[in-house]
Amino acid sequence: MSGLTRRLHTRTNPAKVDAMGDIKAVAKQLLIEHDLRLDLAYARLLHLFLTGMTETEIADAAYLSPHTIHAYGKQIRQAFGVSSRTELLALALKVAIRMQPPTAAQPEHVRGVVL
Numbered sequence: 045m046s047g048l049t050r051r052l053h054t055r056t057n058p059a060k061v062d063a064m065g066d067i068k069a070v071a072k073q074l075l076i077e078h079d080l081r082l083d084l085a086y087a088r089l090l091h092l093f094l095t096g097m098t099e100t101e102i103a104d105a106a107y108l109s110p111h112t113i114h115a116y117g118k119q120i121r122q123a124f125g126v127s128s129r130t131e132l133l134a135l136a137l138k139v140a141i142r143m144q145p146p147t148a149a150q151p152e153h154v155r156g157v158v159l
Contacts, residue, residue: 067094070140077139080123089116093129094136 071091075082082090092102099117103110117129126132 067091070094070136070143073143074124074136074139078124078135082120082123086116086120089113090120093117093120093132 068091071087071094074090075087089102092105097105099110099113103113106113121127121129121132124132124135126135
């Protein structure tokens with residue numbers, strides 16, 4: 045486990061990180077669909093970005109400068125071909141929607157819609 049990953053693992057608030065559901069699965073599927081392989085530290089940062097933590101919160105948890113986290117975030121966004129965290133979140137939301145099993149409450153024309 046790298047130093048950054050160890051610091052993030054020990055300093056993040058699990059209640060806040062998991063408040064949005066299974067973000068880890070969404071992040072993993074996002075990486076698979078974009079055929080990207082991030083090292084563990086970058087994957088962990090992606091996960092934290094998707095939970096809505098600010099760069100300052102992530103920097104505090106990792107004992108790093110917010111500027112360093114911003115630079116890492118920029119590299120992650122470039123890897124996905126997006127220019128903002130909002131676009132990255134939109135990609136993750138599309139993946140999360142596709143991961144949801146269709147329910148009987150959904151109209152037939154909505155089931156199986158590919159975003």
